[in-house]
Amino acid sequence: MTIDHTWWKEATIYQIWPASYKDSNGDGIGDIPGAISTLDYxxxxxxxxxxxxxxxxxxxxxxxxxxxxxxxxxxxxxxxxDMQDLIDGCHKRGMKIICDLVINHTSDQHAWFKESRSSLDNPKRDWYIWKKPRYDADGNRQPPNNWSSYFSGSAWTYDETTDEYYLRLFANGQPDLNWENEECRQAIYDSALKFWFERGVDGFRIDTAGLYSKDQSFADAPIVFKDQYYQPSSKLTHNGPRIHEFHKEMFKKVTSNYDVMTVGEVGRCTRDEALKYVSAARNEMNMIFLFDAIEVGCNPDDKFRYQGWKLTDFKDAIRNQSDFIKGTDAWSTVFIENHDQPRCVTRLGNAKKFHDKSGKLLATLQTTLTGTLFIYQGQEIGMTNLPRSWSIDEYKDINTINYYKAFKEKFGNDKDFEEKEAKLLDVINLMARDHARSPVQWSDAKYGGFSTVEPWMRVNDNYDKINVESQLNDPDSLLKFYQKVLKLRKEYKDLFIYGSFEILDYENEKVFTYVKELPDAKHPNAYVALNMSDDQVDFKPLIEGKFKLVACNADSDEFDEKVLTPWEARVYILE
Structure with a gap:
């Protein structure tokens, strides 16, 4: 096996969500100087x-x-x-930096959109997607079609200035750019990409990278949810007819001229469709985020219609993620948290009874999987979801707020509203984006050491127990465990980052066992056993060989070779 050693394949990437990371100037909002102060950490x-x-x-x-x-x-x-100082600060430490590339839409405050909305004949009118209203049988003005916004309601906003609607698949103030317009695309390349590459940025995470090409018929979307008028438009807006043409053009005109990386947020699609984005020979993007694991148990069209999951479902998701590149020239990603997802120790572990141990198990899983590894701020200390006791008023995210508002309008007068509301709030408490967006807990000082004043968003109540400072001083902490397993990942990088993946106990609903292999007999293989349950289970290796234990999250006084304690994780090297 010939391994194509590439810097962006072997990197561990840490996502910083600026507003909630670290406040340096005491205004309650995280900032870039705050991020700079943590680079050595x-x-x-x-x-x-x-x-x-x-x-x-x-x-x-x-x-x-x-x-x-x-x-x-x-x-x-x-x-x-400040941004230049951050770029330079990363480079001085031998680190790199990538930014978010948000080019499906702009703000309605962008100069381009202000021009576009000013008149029907403005030169930039066609830089966004404008359509005339429809009228119902009673003569009432309606949006051009039934597409729903990802943030609830219609995907269209009416603009009185020109008596037309503009498309915005997300918030009111996020009009979609019209990628059919070549002049618009060129302006995007110059303004959003080249400008930052010339300042030293090493690549981009490309937001909503599957949405730029819309079906130009703008027909009604098929009915998915019979209980609502507006419907998910993914069949007409996701992986559209020209999407790969656009990515190839962006690669050819811009990214191929720099030594940079790109990772796309494409969302759910078939393996064959996903491979079109990241096959090396196609020259589009280096890799995409595969959402199988992070969305396990979710309805793909509405995460608040949560279905729950079994361990076999999770194994399917990890296998799909790991097998994605098998037999191809593509590359994959490994992640379990980001700014749009809940905290993994709450959602996939047991944050109440086995917080540190299940957090270490998830760290073990992530650091032994094939692909480029992404860690989200606070994941390394096991930050948890927000308390269920908090009111819905504490939530800041537009997605959750709009969803709850629409729910209340629909069911608010029902006799059993309180019961329905409690069920929804349970799901919000499990799945909302705000769980990832509460301020990072740096210490047990007031406001978690994030700021000296009350932050823009309330700090999780458990900051006095879960914070960076206490874990830096504790050799058995989750943070120290992350340091250890990240070093292990690099020590055996051929095996963990590039090796193949095979599940050994698929039907087991408590234990997740897999091997990582390289076909060359000169290389050792790895055997990973994860007890993802609250129960103690018997342990006997499912394959024969000489085992060397290189990582384990069990305390030395509870370790028993023949037993896996609750949420115990082990990594063996087979020599």
Whole structure:
């Protein structure tokens, strides 16, 4: 086996969500200087690349994913010079930095959109997607079709200035760019990509990378949810007819001219469709996020219609993720948290009874899987979901707020509303995006050491028990365990990062056992056993060989070779 050793394949990438990471100036909002102050901490953790979520100028309707100027910084986060200092600070430490590339839409405050909406004949009118209203049988004005926004309600907003609707698949203030317009595409390449490559950015995480090409018929979407008028439009907006043409053009005109990496957020699609984005020979993107594991148990069209999962479901998801590149020239990703997802120790572990141990198990899983590894801020200390006792009023995310508002409008007068509401709040408490967005807990000081003043979002109540400072001083902490297994991943990088993956106990609903292999007999293989249950189970290796234990999350006084304690994880090297 010939391994194509590449820096972005072997890197561990750490995502920083600026508003909630670290506040340096006491205004309650995280910022770029705050991020700079932690670079040595991240280097010691074992991080190779920083991924900085949107820091661009923005009215912040969707936490910076509504960009009003690609070439400037949101004043809450700092200045262009601060951003340059962060880029340079990473490079001085032998680290790299990637940013978010948000080019499916802009803010409605972007100069391009202000021009576009000003008149029907403005030169930039066609840079966005405008359609005339429909009228129902009673003569009432209606949106052009039945597409739903990802944030509830219609995907269209009416604009009185020109008596037309603009498409915005997300928030009101996030009009979709019209990628059919070549002049618009070129402006995107110059403003959003080249500008930052020339300043030293080492790549991009590409937001909503499967949405740029819409079916130009703009027909009604098929009925998925019979209990609502507006319907998911993915069949007409996701993986559209020209999407690969656009990515090839972006690669040819821009990214191929720099030594950079790209990772796309494409969302759910078939393996064959996904491979079109990341086959090396196709020259589109280096890799995409595969959502199988992170969305286990979810309805793909509505995560708040949560279905639950069994361990075999999770094994399927990890196998799909690991087998994605088998027999291809593509590459994959490994992640279990990000800014849009709940905390993994709550959702996939047991945060109440086995917090540290299940967190270490999930760390073991992630660091032994094939692909480029992504870690989200606070994951390394096992930050948890927000308390169920908190009111819905504590939630800040537009997705959750809109969903709850629509739910209340629909069911608010029902006799059993309180019962229905409690069930929804249970799901929100498990799945909402805000769980990842509460401020990072740096110490047990007031506000978790995130800020000296009350932050923009409430700090999780458990900051006094779960924080960076206490774990740095505890050799048995989850943070120290992350340092250890990240070093192990690099020590055996051919095996863990590039090796094949095979599940040995698929039907077992408590234990997850797999081997990592390289076909060359000169190399050792790895045997990983994870007890993902609250029960003690018997342990006997499912294959023969000479086993060397290289990682385990059990305390020395409870370790028993023949037993796996609850949430125990072991990694053996077979020599």
């Amino acid at each position: 991240l280097k010691d953790l074992g991080i190779d690349i920083i991924w900085l979520s949107p820091m661009y100028k923005s009215p912040m309707e969707d936490m910076g994913y509504d960009i009003s100027d690609y070439q400037d910084i949101n004043p809450d986060f700092g200045t262009l010079q």
